[in-house]
Amino acid sequence: QFAEGPLLDGLYWEESYNNHTTLTSQNSNSSHIYYENLLLGVAQIRQLKVHNNSCSIYPYFQDLLEDCYSEYRYQVEDRSEFGLKSDSEWQYTLGSSLSPWYWGSMGFYSSGGYRFTLPKSKQESLEKLEFLRENNWLTRGTRIVFIDFSTYNANVNLFCIVRLVVEFPATGGAHTSSHTYSVKLLRYVKNYDYFLASCEITFCLFIIVFIIQEVIKIRKLKKNYFKNAWNYLDLLLLVVSILAIAFNIYRTIAVSTLMEGLLSDPHTYPDFYFLAFWQVLYNNMIAVNVFFAWIKLFKFVSFNKTMIQLSSTLSRCAKDILGFAIMFFIIFFAYAQLGYLVFGLQVEEFSSFQNCIFTQFRIVLGDFNFEAIEAADRILGPIYFITFVFFVFFILLNMFLAIINDTYSEVKADFQMMTTEELQLRDLIKQ
Structure with missing residues (x-):
């Protein structure tokens, strides 16, 4: 019908x-x-x-x-x-x-x-x-x-x-x-579109220069090149950019081919869906590329005193956070399994194990429908909610904050004990 x-x-x-x-x-x-x-x-x-x-x-x-x-x-x-x-x-x-x-x-x-x-x-x-x-x-x-x-x-x-x-x-x-x-599959129609085309050409030239620089750096440093985490980020940006350029060229050719076939026979079905699907993936790829490009800015501000304190804090407490994360996720997944088995058949937020995980993160953020689990089970519902909030929110999250706070206090104290010569040396390196 x-x-x-x-x-x-x-x-x-x-x-x-x-x-x-x-x-x-x-x-x-x-x-x-x-x-x-x-x-x-x-x-x-x-x-x-x-x-x-x-x-x-x-x-x-x-x-x-x-x-x-x-x-x-x-x-x-x-x-x-x-x-x-x-x-x-x-x-x-x-x-x-x-x-x-x-x-x-x-x-x-x-x-x-x-x-x-x-x-x-x-x-x-x-x-x-x-x-x-x-x-x-x-x-x-x-x-x-x-x-x-x-x-x-x-x-x-x-x-x-x-x-x-x-x-x-x-x-x-x-x-x-x-x-x-x-x-927007037909890219170049208005004057502004041609301005964007010039920006795309400039971007391609930058990528070519970027490739040459990375090749020279790899030949110079050899195995030591891969010991720096920032170099992996540079390679990731380079690969994603090359894929984006290749897809842009392919999309232009594919749209022209589809339009020619459509004009020659208007009684056919033009399969633009696969182009739209790959266009969405292309947009996601560009979004990831821009995100990591912003992250790369940390590489150029790493000599700042505040940034040094931040990186020192994270590196010093990494082992403690790893041990805490193991304990946290054991308890977190245990509650997720409990919620899935008890409420999975009646509450949509617990209908799958993945939904249980997302729902529990929402509980931590304060966004949760308590009436739904209470209606599903009047006994286990409140027990699940109260114990989860108590152990995860009040105990585990505060332990996580305490680990970072104590480590930051130690790092800050170490910086205050630095001699004037060390600070002057850092300023010289910064200049």
């Missing part, structure tokens, strides 16, 4: 602002969603299935139940032809090697599947969906359905890649989700 109703109404807009002139009459191959977003090509629908007898039925129920479809796993994925077996939507097709797998709420899904594209006409799309529904394209073994399409807004020069997902867990029912990526 969703695909034959709201989905088609959203994909095929036939009215302009005045609600009289149809947009499709101006260009039969275009659909403008919300008047401004051009639908690129056509939408694609894809499903993944598991084959029958992919799970075991207990002997008591084998006479009552004949079929068994497990949750999705790549090993039990159904790739055989089914239904009419005549068209491509009834045949399994492999995904591209560059297409990412999908990490859903119920599993980790491959990039292949049974897929088909919707026609450019709304009426033809409706007829095709009705035909597939009448011939049972969706089966009991269906575990996930993807609806992918892309739009382009020339007003802001942004591509919008949309993925609608419906997961069908083995327990029954359906779980829906959506993912929208707004990315």
Whole structure:
């Protein structure tokens, strides 16, 4: 019902602002969603299935139940032809090697599947969906359905890649989700974009100089180069920067190739999703690179008196903190396991061991729903909460602060006992 109703109404807009002139009459191959977003090509629908007898039925129920479809796993994925077996939507097709797998709420899904594209006409799309529904394209073994399409807004020069997902867990029912990526794939349009291009070229030149400097340093220091932790940070920044430059070049070429194919045949599905996915990873990579670039500033302010005290404090108390961390996480994970076993079936925050760990960090920060665990277990709930706060918050965290405070006091006392000559030598090195 969703695909034959709201989905088609959203994909095929036939009215302009005045609600009289149809947009499709101006260009039969275009659909403008919300008047401004051009639908690129056509939408694609894809499903993944598991084959029958992919799970075991207990002997008591084998006479009552004949079929068994497990949750999705790549090993039990159904790739055989089914239904009419005549068209491509009834045949399994492999995904591209560059297409990412999908990490859903119920599993980790491959990039292949049974897929088909919707026609450019709304009426033809409706007829095709009705035909597939009448011939049972969706089966009991269906575990996930993807609806992918892309739009382009020339007003802001942004591509919008949309993925609608419906997961069908083995327990029954359906779980829906959506993912929208707004990315700028056409980089150089305005004058400001060309200014950014000049900055990118300058960045590439800096990276080349950086590479030459590091090569000279490695040849000069040899094995001693790898004994300095700051050199590892320099290498990390260098590798991430090279990967970012390579992806930037690849993205420009890939977008041009996709646009050429789309202009030559507007009835195909342009797979911008994998570009959007890698664009997100590219943004994350740039974020990590910028973060470590800021951390590198500590290398140039290490002669500051305050920074020396800080580094001396951390290095001197490192062994004590390591011993404390072992004791802390033993108690912390013990409470996480307790919370998972006691409240896991009733409280969402404790539904998995990972959620228990994050929930306990929230308790330490004061963000916690006490009523939920009290309703789950009126006896163990308050006991768990009170003892966790007492041991972790009042005892262990204060021990951690005491270790750092005592070490800092010792380091500060040592600095006060330094002679004037030592301080003058530090000032000379600083200059």
